[in-house]
Amino acid sequence: MNLTFQNKKITGILTVLPKNEVKFDDEASNYNFPIEKSLRLKKIMGYNKHRIVDEETCVSDLCAFGLEHLIESNLLKKDEIDALILVTQTPDHFIPPTSNIIQGRLGLKQDMICMDINQGCAGYLLGLIQAFMLLDQDSIKKVVLLNADVLSRKTSSKDRNSYPLVGDAASVTIVERGVQNVPIYCNIKMDGSKANSLIIPAGGLRMPSTPETSELEDPGDSNLRSKNDLIMDGTSVFNFVQTEVPPMVSDLFEMSKVNKDDVDYFMFHQPNRFMLEKLADSMEISYEKMPNNVVTNFGNSSSVTIPTTITFNLGEQLQYRSYKICLAGFGAGLTWSSMMIELGNLDFCYIIEY
Template identity: 50%
Template sequence: MNFTFRNMRISGLLVVVPENESRYDDELDNYNFPVANSRKLKNVIGIDRHRLVSGDTCASDLALFGLRHLIDRGDLLPDEIDGLILVTETPDYFMPPTSNVIQGKLGLAENVWCMDINQGCAGFAVGLIQGFMMLQQEAINRVVLVNADTLTRTCSPRDRNAFPLLGDAASIAILEPSPTPQTIHANLQMDGTQHEKIMIPAGGFRLPRTPATANVELASDGNYRGQDHYHMDGIAVLNFVQHQIPPLIEALLSAAKTLKEDVDWFMFHQPNRFMLEKLADKLGVPRDKLPNDIVEHYGNASSVTVPTAIAHTLGTGLTENTYTMCLCGFGVGLTCSSLLLTMGPLQFCELIDFPSSQVDN
């Protein structure tokens, strides 16, 4: 499905990462593999360190910390928020929506449209599409898009295929009308026939959590995990991405009548360096225009990786410059989505630490 949005923009971007950092080298003894083998993987995939929440820290804690940071600094006025979208796979509760929890704790007005979206690694693109659709309503002038996940809490720490790659984080993007004309192109594809390729099998109503689902066992891939844990079929997902993303991007650029050479940055979801290098080669895009180092610095925090790649790579440079950006996410669902837009100069573009002691009960 293709989308077009006119005269809208991202006006600010903030990323929040836990200050708590764990290093892969210190985790090697947790895994059921020879240390030498795990060390080789470090260099190939690009694993080094990742940011993890402590204790019971939830997605809303990271989000609230970032939102208060912006409000305290005067970069976000609560009275000017008309819509609040939270994209997360790790909500505080099954019910109520976590976006309502955030609205209540911030004391936002009762006519703010709050919406949770259950999406993963494509969630920044999906959230932007939903936010821009909201902005098409005359009553809505400013949408706050929050992406937040604490996936490391769902993952077996003895699963080398997942745990060292994952991280926790939140991002806040401000969406509003653009003072200068611009057209944003987007597209979206979903393949629910592959919904089991990335999933947490237990914990919903299909398979409620029990002592049996919590039992950690040796899986056929040599890792220890239970049905309560995050699981990904790595080869199936890699193949899905390599097959689906190049034509998705080609279709996006074709619809926008834009050449690859005219795109300044390809800011893609960050599963690992290996997959992104393969993707850049397949797309015929120079590897240095498609950043791939977020997993090794922060870990893969699901839908937050695209904003993290932007803030980490460009930082305050995006408060001064304008870039043509191709954004792309792919993952759980399986879902893939991309956008082509102009970004910058932003009001703010930064990455801040979330203190380990900060929990908003």
């Protein structure tokens, strides 16, 4: 599905990272593998360290902290927020929506829209799409897009397949109407027939959590995880990304009439360094134009990796100049999306610690 938006713009991006930093080397003995093999995997995949929350911290804590920081810094006013969109797969509760919890915690106005979206690695683009659509309403002038996940709390610490790359984080993106008539082009696809490639089997109503679903099991790959934990079919996800993402971005080039060489940066979701390098190679894009350093430094925080890639690699540059950027997210669902956008002259673009 192809979508085009006019007169919309991003005016600020903030990333919130937990202060707690854990190094891969310090966790290597937790896995059911020889340490030497784990260290070789570290080199190939680009694992080094990741940021993870404590067992009490939830998505609303990270998001409220980021919003309060912006409000106290006079970068955001409470009464200007007309819609609050939260993209997460680790909500505080089934009921109520976590976005409502954040709204109440900050004492925001009642005359607004709060909305939770259950999406993962492509969730930043889905959130932007929803924000752009809301801004078509006369009564909505400013949308706050929150992306946040604390997947370390839903991933087995003895699963070398997933735990070393998982990171926790949140981001706050301000989206407003723009006066410049610069179109934003995007496309999106979904394939629920492959939903089991990335799944937490237990915890919902299909398979409620029980003492039995909490038991660690070896599925045959020497990793230990329970049915309450994230399960990722790494081979399936790798093949999906390499097969589906390049043609999707090629279609975006054709749709937007943009030449690949005219794109300043390709800010893609960060599954791991190895996968992004292979993707860049297949698309004939330089590693400089497609940064792959987020998992190495912070971990894979699902939908937060794209704003983290932007704040970490461009940061203050985006306050003074503008770039043509191709965004792309791909993962749980399965869902994949890409977007061509002019990004720059922001009010803020940086990282803080929780």
